[in-house]
Amino acid sequence: MSNFFSLLYNELFKIYIRKSTWVMYIILGLIAVGGAIIISAFDDVQPTEYTDNWKEELQEENEALHKDNEEFGYSFNDDRIMKNEYLLENDIRPLNYGAWQYTLENVGLVAIVSLLTIIIGSSIISNEYKWGTIKLLLIRPISRNVILLSKFIAIFVFGLFTMIYLFLVSMLGGAIFFGFEGFNPSTVIMTANGIEYVPIVGEVMSEYGYRIVNLIMMTTLAFMISTIFKNSSVAIGVGIFLLMGGNIITGIFSQYEWSKYLLFANLDLKMYETGNILIDGMTLGFSITMLIVYFVVFVALAWLFFNKRDIVNQ
Amino acid sequence: MSNVALELTNVRKKIKNKEIIKDVNLAIRQGEVYGFIGPNGAGKTTTIRMIVGLMDLSDGEIKILGKSIEKDYKAAARNLGAIVENPEMYPFMTGRQNLRHFARMYDDVPKGRTEEVIGLVGLEKAIDEKVSKYSLGMRQRLGIAQAILHKPAVLILDEPTNGLDPAGIREIRDYIRRLAVEDNVAVMISSHLLSEIELMCDRIGIIKHGELITEQSVKEDSEEADQSEIKVVLDVKETEEAIKVLASLELKAEKEGSQLVSLMTRETIPQVVYKLVEAGLTVYGVTGVKQSLEDQFLELTGGNIIE
Numbered sequence: 001m002s003n004f005f006s007l008l009y010n011e012l013f014k015i016y017i018r019k020s021t022w023v024m025y026i027i028l029g030l031i032a033v034g035g036a037i038i039i040s041a042f043d044d045v046q047p048t049e050y051t052d053n054w055k056e057e058l059q060e061e062n063e064a065l066h067k068d069n070e071e072f073g074y075s076f077n078d079d080r081i082m083k084n085e086y087l088l089e090n091d092i093r094p095l096n097y098g099a100w101q102y103t104l105e106n107v108g109l110v111a112i113v114s115l116l117t118i119i120i121g122s123s124i125i126s127n128e129y130k131w132g133t134i135k136l137l138l139i140r141p142i143s144r145n146v147i148l149l150s151k152f153i154a155i156f157v158f159g160l161f162t163m164i165y166l167f168l169v170s171m172l173g174g175a176i177f178f179g180f181e182g183f184n185p186s187t188v189i190m191t192a193n194g195i196e197y198v199p200i201v202g203e204v205m206s207e208y209g210y211r212i213v214n215l216i217m218m219t220t221l222a223f224m225i226s227t228i229f230k231n232s233s234v235a236i237g238v239g240i241f242l243l244m245g246g247n248i249i250t251g252i253f254s255q256y257e258w259s260k261y262l263l264f265a266n267l268d269l270k271m272y273e274t275g276n277i278l279i280d281g282m283t284l285g286f287s288i289t290m291l292i293v294y295f296v297v298f299v300a301l302a303w304l305f306f307n308k309r310d311i312v313n314q
Numbered sequence: 315m316s317n318v319a320l321e322l323t324n325v326r327k328k329i330k331n332k333e334i335i336k337d338v339n340l341a342i343r344q345g346e347v348y349g350f351i352g353p354n355g356a357g358k359t360t361t362i363r364m365i366v367g368l369m370d371l372s373d374g375e376i377k378i379l380g381k382s383i384e385k386d387y388k389a390a391a392r393n394l395g396a397i398v399e400n401p402e403m404y405p406f407m408t409g410r411q412n413l414r415h416f417a418r419m420y421d422d423v424p425k426g427r428t429e430e431v432i433g434l435v436g437l438e439k440a441i442d443e444k445v446s447k448y449s450l451g452m453r454q455r456l457g458i459a460q461a462i463l464h465k466p467a468v469l470i471l472d473e474p475t476n477g478l479d480p481a482g483i484r485e486i487r488d489y490i491r492r493l494a495v496e497d498n499v500a501v502m503i504s505s506h507l508l509s510e511i512e513l514m515c516d517r518i519g520i521i522k523h524g525e526l527i528t529e530q531s532v533k534e535d536s537e538e539a540d541q542s543e544i545k546v547v548l549d550v551k552e553t554e555e556a557i558k559v560l561a562s563l564e565l566k567a568e569k570e571g572s573q574l575v576s577l578m579t580r581e582t583i584p585q586v587v588y589k590l591v592e593a594g595l596t597v598y599g600v601t602g603v604k605q606s607l608e609d610q611f612l613e614l615t616g617g618n619i620i621e
C-alpha cells in the first residue's frame with residue numbers, strides 16, 4: 001500500500017513540477033481576486049456599509065429598489081427587497097459584505113476548476129504517450145490497473161487542491177478588499193421554502209459541493225476519452241464542450257421523457273433542493289443512480305482500453 | 315555453466331494478420347551479453363516489447379528467471395530492466411528527479427542506490443539539469459541508469475548505441491561488461507549495426523524478417539573457431555603447383571594477383587604448410603584472414619542494412 005502512495009506522489013509531482021500548472025493557478029488566482037478589485041474600484045457597484053442606523057438604511061434601500069423596479073417595468077429587485085423586509089421583520093442586523101459573501105458569489109469559478117481538472121485528466125495518460133515515457137511506466141512490477149488508479153486518483157487530488165486554492169484565494173481577496181465577517185457569520189438566503197437565516201459557511205459548502213458533481217463526471221468522461229484515443233486534444237475539446245454546452249443539450253431534449261437518462265440532466269443535484277426539477281418524475285435517488293451508472297461505465301471503458309492494449313508508438 | 319536468465323520459447327507475434335515475429339527461440343545466461351542484431355524493421359523492438367510485457371505474445375512463452383512475463387508478470391518484471399527504443403524521460407524534470415520517480419515504483423530501492431547509479435553511468439555533473447537539455451548520449455546514460463536502479467537480473471537495451479559517437483559507445487560497452495562480469499546480469503542488447511556492439515557481446519543472434527536466422531559465439535580461440543572455415547592467403551612463388559598440392563588435400567584455391575586464396579579450417583593450416591614445403595615450393599607467407607562477423611552479417615542479411 002505504501003507503494004500506491006508513492007505512485008500517487010509521482011503523479012502529483014509530475015503535475016505540479018510543470019510550469020503550465022502554475023500558470024493555470026496564477027490565472028485562476030487573478031480571476032478569483034479580479035472580481036473584488038473591480039467591485040472596489042467602481043463606486044456604484046460597491047456594497048452598502050450598514051451602520052447602527054441599519055433599520056433606516058434598509059428602508060431607504062428598499063424604497064430605492066422599488067423605484068428602480070417601476071422605472072424598468074420589471075421586478076428584478078424583488079429578492080433583495082424580500083430579504084431586506086425579512087431582516088427588518090425579524091430584527092436581524094444585515095451582514096456587511098465581506099470575504100464569506102464574496103467567496104459564495106465566486107462559486108461560478110468552480111467551472112474554471114472543472115476546466116483545469118478536465119485538462120489534467122485528459123492529459124495524464126496521453127502525455128505519457130506523447131513523451132514516450134509510457135514504456136518506462138508499464139515495465140515496472142506494478143499492474144496496469146494500479147497505475148491507472150493512481151493516475152485517476154491523482155486527477156481528483158489535483159481537483160481538490162485547486163478547489164481549496166480557489167476557496168482560499170477568494171477568502172483572502174474578499175478579506176483584503178471588503179473585510180472579514182467573522183468565523184461563522186449567518187445571512188439570509190432564498191430557498192425553496194422562502195427566505196431563511198442560515199450560516200454562510202454551510203451555504204458555501206453546499207454551493208461548491210453541488211458543483212463538484214459536474215467536475216467529477218466531466219473529468220471522468222474526459223479521462224476515458226483520452227485513454228481510449230491516447231490524445232488529449234479530443235478529450236479536452238469534448239470535455240469543455242460538454243461542460244459549457246451540457247445545459248443546452250438538456251434544454252433541447254428536455255421535452256422528451258427519455259432525456260432524463262442523459263448525463264447532463266442529472267448533473268445539477270441542487271434542483272432537488274430548490275424544487276426546480278427538470279423533468280417530472282426525476283428524484284434524487286434516480287439522479288444519483290444515473291450518475292453512478294455513467295461513472296462506472298466511463299471508468300470501465302478506460303480500464304478496458306488501458307489494460308488490453310499493446311503499447312506501441314502513436 | 316550459469317543459469318538461464320531470459321528464455322524465449324516459440325515466440326510469435328501477429329499484428330493484423332501479418333506475422334512480425336516467427337517462432338523465435340533463444341536463451342541468455344546470467345552474466346552473458348547477447349547481441350540482438352538485425353536490419354531496421356527486422357523485429358528487434360517488437361521482440362523486446364514482448365519480453366518486457368508491453369505487448370502480448372501471439373504464441374509461445376517468455377520467462378525471466380523462470381517466471382513467465384504473461385502469467386507471473388510482477389515477479390518477472392521485478393527482475394527486468396529495460397530501455398525500449400529511444401531513452402525517453404520526462405523532459406521537464408531533472409535527471410535525478412527522473413531516477414527518483416522510477417525508484418519509487420519499487421518497494422526495495424533504497425535512496426542511496428540512486429546516487430550509486432548516477433556515479434556508475436558518470437552523470438554526476440548533469441544530474442540536476444533538466445533532461446530537455448541533455449544530449450542524446452546523456453539520455454542514453456540516464457536510460458541505462460533507470461534500467462539498473464533495481465538491480466535487475468536481466469537488462470534489455472534496445473539500440474543503446476544509436477546516435478552515439480565511438481567514445482560514447484565505448485563507455486556503454488564498459489558499463490555493460492562490468493554489469494555482466496561483476497553483477498552477473500544477463501544483457502540483451504539490440505542494434506542494426508553489428509560493428510557497434512560486436513565488441514561487447516559474448517554471443518550474437520541475427521534476426522531478419524522476424525526470424526532468428528543464426529546465433530554465433532563471438533569468443534576467439536574457442537574450439538568452435540578452430541573448426542570454422544577461414545580465408546587463408548598463401549604467398550607462394552609457384553602458384554600452379556601450389557594449387558595442385560591444395561587439390562590433393564581437397565582444398566580449392568583461387569588466384570588473386572600473385573597470391574592464392576583458399577578456405578580452410580585453422581586446424582588444417584599446419585598440414586597445408588607442411589605439404590607445400592615438402593613439395594619443394596617457395597613459401598613466403600601463409601596468412602589466415604578471419605572473416606569478420608560484419609562480413610558474415612552482411613552476407614546473411616544480403617548486405618541490406620536499411621530496408
Ligand SMILES: Nc1ncnc2c1ncn2[C@@H]1O[C@H](COP(=O)(O)OP(=O)(O)O)[C@@H](O)[C@H]1O
Binds near residue numbers: 312329353359361
Ligand atoms: N504496431 C504495429 N503494427 C503493424 N506493424 C508493426 C507494428 N509494429 C511494428 N510493425 C512492423 O513490424 C516489423 C518489425 O518492427 P520492429 O520490431 O520495430 O523492427 P526493428 O526494431 O528491428 O527495427 C516492421 O516491419 C514494422 O513495420
Ligand SMILES: [Mg+2]
Binds near residue numbers: 358359360
Ligand atoms: Mg527498433
